Amino acid sequence: xxxxxxxxxxxxxxxxxxxxxxxxxxxxxxxxxxxxxxxxxxxxxxxxxxxxxxxxxxxxxxxxxxxxxxxxxxxxxxxxxxxxxxxxxxxxxxxxxxxxxxxxxxxxxxxxxxxxxxxxxxxxxxxxxxxxxxxxxxxxxxxxxxxxxxxxxxxxxxxxxxxxxxxxxxxxxxxxxxxxxxxxx
Amino acid sequence: xxxxxxxxxxxxxxxxxxxxxxxxxxxxxxxxxxxxxxxxxxxxxxxxxxxxxxxxxxxxxxxxxxxxxxxxxxxxxxxxxxxxxxxxxxxxxxxxxxxxxxxxxxxxxxxxxxxxxxxxxxxxxxxxxxxxxxxxxxxxxxxxxxxxxxxxxxxxxxxxxxxxxxxxxxxxxxxxxxxxxxxxxxxxxxxxxxxxxxxxxxxxxxxxxxxxxxxxxxxxxxxxxxxxxxxxxxxxxxxxxxxxxxxxxxxxx
Amino acid sequence: xxxxxxxxxxxxxxxxxxxxxxxxxxxxxxxxxxxxxxxxxxxxxxxxxxxxxxxxxxxxxxxxxxxxxxxxxxxxxxxxxxxxxxxxxxxxxxxxxxxxxxxxxxxxxxxxxxxxxxxxxxxxxxxxxxxxxxxxxxxxxxxxxxxxxxxxxxxxxxxxxxxxxxxxxxxxxxxxxxxxxxxxxxxxxxxxxxxxxxxxxxxxxxxxxxxxxxxxxxxxxxx
Numbered sequence: 001x002x003x004x005x006x007x008x009x010x011x012x013x014x015x016x017x018x019x020x021x022x023x024x025x026x027x028x029x030x031x032x033x034x035x036x037x038x039x040x041x042x043x044x045x046x047x048x049x050x051x052x053x054x055x056x057x058x059x060x061x062x063x064x065x066x067x068x069x070x071x072x073x074x075x076x077x078x079x080x081x082x083x084x085x086x087x088x089x090x091x092x093x094x095x096x097x098x099x100x101x102x103x104x105x106x107x108x109x110x111x112x113x114x115x116x117x118x119x120x121x122x123x124x125x126x127x128x129x130x131x132x133x134x135x136x137x138x139x140x141x142x143x144x145x146x147x148x149x150x151x152x153x154x155x156x157x158x159x160x161x162x163x164x165x166x167x168x169x170x171x172x173x174x175x176x177x178x179x180x181x182x183x184x185x
Numbered sequence: 186x187x188x189x190x191x192x193x194x195x196x197x198x199x200x201x202x203x204x205x206x207x208x209x210x211x212x213x214x215x216x217x218x219x220x221x222x223x224x225x226x227x228x229x230x231x232x233x234x235x236x237x238x239x240x241x242x243x244x245x246x247x248x249x250x251x252x253x254x255x256x257x258x259x260x261x262x263x264x265x266x267x268x269x270x271x272x273x274x275x276x277x278x279x280x281x282x283x284x285x286x287x288x289x290x291x292x293x294x295x296x297x298x299x300x301x302x303x304x305x306x307x308x309x310x311x312x313x314x315x316x317x318x319x320x321x322x323x324x325x326x327x328x329x330x331x332x333x334x335x336x337x338x339x340x341x342x343x344x345x346x347x348x349x350x351x352x353x354x355x356x357x358x359x360x361x362x363x364x365x366x367x368x369x370x371x372x373x374x375x376x377x378x379x380x381x382x383x384x385x386x387x388x389x390x391x392x393x394x395x396x397x398x399x400x401x402x403x404x405x406x407x408x409x410x411x412x413x414x415x416x417x418x419x420x421x422x423x424x425x426x427x428x429x430x431x432x433x434x435x436x437x438x
Numbered sequence: 439x440x441x442x443x444x445x446x447x448x449x450x451x452x453x454x455x456x457x458x459x460x461x462x463x464x465x466x467x468x469x470x471x472x473x474x475x476x477x478x479x480x481x482x483x484x485x486x487x488x489x490x491x492x493x494x495x496x497x498x499x500x501x502x503x504x505x506x507x508x509x510x511x512x513x514x515x516x517x518x519x520x521x522x523x524x525x526x527x528x529x530x531x532x533x534x535x536x537x538x539x540x541x542x543x544x545x546x547x548x549x550x551x552x553x554x555x556x557x558x559x560x561x562x563x564x565x566x567x568x569x570x571x572x573x574x575x576x577x578x579x580x581x582x583x584x585x586x587x588x589x590x591x592x593x594x595x596x597x598x599x600x601x602x603x604x605x606x607x608x609x610x611x612x613x614x615x616x617x618x619x620x621x622x623x624x625x626x627x628x629x630x631x632x633x634x635x636x637x638x639x640x641x642x643x644x645x646x647x648x649x650x651x652x653x654x655x656x657x658x659x660x661x
Contacts, residue, residue, distance in 0.1 A: 012298065014433055017408035017424045027405045030297035070412050099582035126536060127464045131472040166458045170465040175472070179457060 006061065009041045010034050013062065021079050030069035032083040038062050039080065040089060040104040049148045051100045052095070053078050093150065101151050105143075110155035113144050115164055118180040130156070130176040149176075186391070198221070231256075243280065243377060246324040253330070284323065284331035287312050292356040295427070300406030303429040305329070305352035325352070349373045353428070357404075364397050369425070376429030377410070377422045398423050460539055467532045471525065485514045637655045 012034050022028040030067045034117045042062040043049065053058060053074055064071035072080070081100045084090035086166065088106055093099040094114035105113075114133065116126055120140060131137065134152055144152070156178050165180050241248045291311045292303055309325050316323070332345055332354065343356045348370045355361075361369065371386055372378050383394040401407040407423040488511035495504035 011430055011433070012426070015408070015424065015426060015429055016411035016412070016422070017426075020409055020411045024402055024405055026297055027300075027408060031408075053328075069414060070410075126539075127461050127468065127473050128464065129468045132468065136472075136475075157231055166456055168462070168465070169463050170469055175465065175469035177461075177462055177468070181456065 006042060006045050008062065009037050013038055013065060014068055016068045016070045019065065019068070019072050019076070021076045032080060035080045036084055036087060036089055039084065039102060043102045044104040047146060049102055049151055051081060051102055053081065053098045091154065107158045110144055110147065110151070111158040113142070114155060115159055115180065117142050124180050124182040127177050127179045130178060136177045242319045248323060248329055250326055275377045281331045281334050284312070284327060285335040287315055288328055288331055288354070289335060289343065291315065292354060296356065297405065299425070299427040300401070300404055301356045301404055301429050302425055303356070304427045305354060307427055307431050308354055364393070365400065368397050372425045372428055376432045377424040379418060379420045379422050381418060382418055460535065464532060464535055467528060467535065471528045471532065474521055474525050474528065478518055478525070481514050483517045483520065485511050488514060
């Protein structure tokens with residue numbers, strides 16, 4: 001199975017009640033923060049970037065633990081995702097809140113990693129396509145290689161907010177590009 | 186100056202008393218000196234011993250325990266005095282107060298997840314991780330002794346509960362009532378309890394069982410599990426995380 | 439909490455646009471490069487499927503189909519070659535444009551440097567420099583005068599020797615002149631020439647008088 005090589009960062013994952021959202025406030029808070037760790041850890045290991053509020057999702061790791069014979073309910077899954085969004089480790093992708101982008105690194109961290117790459121590889125004051133950041137040969141050994149377009153865009157918007165980059169479109173194509181600046185405007 | 190008969194007699198009596206006192210104090214002084222001599226030589230011996238085995242006392246839990254027993258037998262407590270020459274000599278007094286603080290820290294840190302019930306073995310494991318590999322090794326006995334030291338801090342602090350071959354550290358805000366105590370006692374068996382289990386064990390009514398379980402749930406001592414399969418009883422289980430986790434570890438081993 | 443995307447379209451207007459036309463041109467070029475890359479990847483995957491198809495046909499003894507598959511593979515391989523050629527060209531173009539951009543900034547930097555130089559030169563006009571030189575010359579002359587005044591007394595004390603020297607040299611010179619003069623004509627001097635000689639004698643007398651006065655001067659000064 002997909003979770004063969006993955007082991008949970010907390011032993012609570014092996015505990016059956018971990019899969020029931022706890023009614024007591026303090027306990028639930030602790031439980032959700034542990035779930036946040038579990039989800040980030042799992043998604044990072046599997047390079048997974050999205051979580052759907054669906055039965056299929058709830059049936060697969062890390063939301064399903066075959067050994068403990070427990071899985072999360074959809075409601076439980078939604079509560080965990082809401083908690084992650086609340087703590088900056090995710091963002092809803094749709095109005096109906098059925099799909100969440102997981103930030104196992106926060107956008108600011110992605111932004112910093114991308115800017116560091118741009119600076120190290122001489123891409124400051126020059127233009128790059130979002131596609132080549134995601135899938136180009138230049139970024140193959142970078143952690144952000146393979147980042148989905150949506151998350152990459154959020155990270156670059158964070159850079160834009162710091163004045164370290166600007167996202168724009170070409171004149172003849174509708175491809176997104178970004179220009180990195182050596183200093184903030 | 187006037188001297189009357191009465192006064193002369195009084196003076197004589199006084200003089201006699203003074204002589205007696207002198208003799209007595211001389212006697213006492215000799216005894217005290219002797220005692221002091223004994224004490225000094227004993228202290229010297231103990232000091233020599235402690236110095237000689239200082240490393241072992243600090244590093245070897247079993248040896249440390251023997252040393253503590255020996256000291257206890259002769260009415261000396263090298264551990265409780267944190268400022269005396271013992272601590273300067275051995276660092277032992279500091280050792281236990283430091284360990285006590287570490288145990289308390291862990292109890293506090295894990296309380297949100299276990300409600301203040303911590304298995305001794307898990308505590309020991311966590312203390313070791315907290316102290317790192319470079320610190321001298323400790324065993325469960327050390328932790329119990331450290332808890333005894335901090336327990337004197339007062340009521341409502343931290344206690345040790347021994348049930349069914351397991352030792353559990355309780356750091357609860359309130360003391361457990363008899364019902365709660367026996368439920369916790371029973372939980373040591375499987376790591377969890379249910380209404381039916383309580384009924385079978387103590388012939389309690391559902392209301393009585395639920396009253397105890399709800400308090401536990403509210404206080405964060407137990408986690409509820411509502412996805413219990415039919416073969417597991419199909420009824421909500423109330424898990425004591427620390428007890429259950431230590432059982433899981435044993436299963437794995 | 440809504441979705442971020444609804445309110446975050448690319449390129450917010452409130453920030454100053456720092457994108458130039460050439461940036462957009464480079465982006466277009468790079469987007470083309472990406473397209474070629476994607477196309478190449480597609481071709482690569484078709485090649486591997488061609489190959490596996492060919493193997494399958496060979497296993498099932500369908501030789502003609504296998505050949506066809508291999509032909510397809512060959513064709514796709516040439517396409518990949520072409521793709522690579524284009525990629526190379528476009529990469530060259532991109533690097534040229536980017537280099538031109540660098541050059542442009544270089545030229546701009548030169549321009550700025552030049553302008554700064556000019557501005558500084560304007561501030562320092564030739565008139566001003568001339569005046570400065572003049573002023574410093576005046577200052578120097580003044581200084582000399584001051585010096586002269588300060589040291590005048592000292593010099594005049596020892597002056598007699600110097601003046602005597604001067605006189606001697608002048609006399610020698612005069613002697614030389616006289617000696618060099620061609621021997622006088624035997625004829626009488628014309629009256630004009632006689633006058634000139636007399637004037638020369640007057641000159642001498644005059645000079646002696648001045649010297650006498652100068653020698654007296656120091657006695658005046660202390661008073």
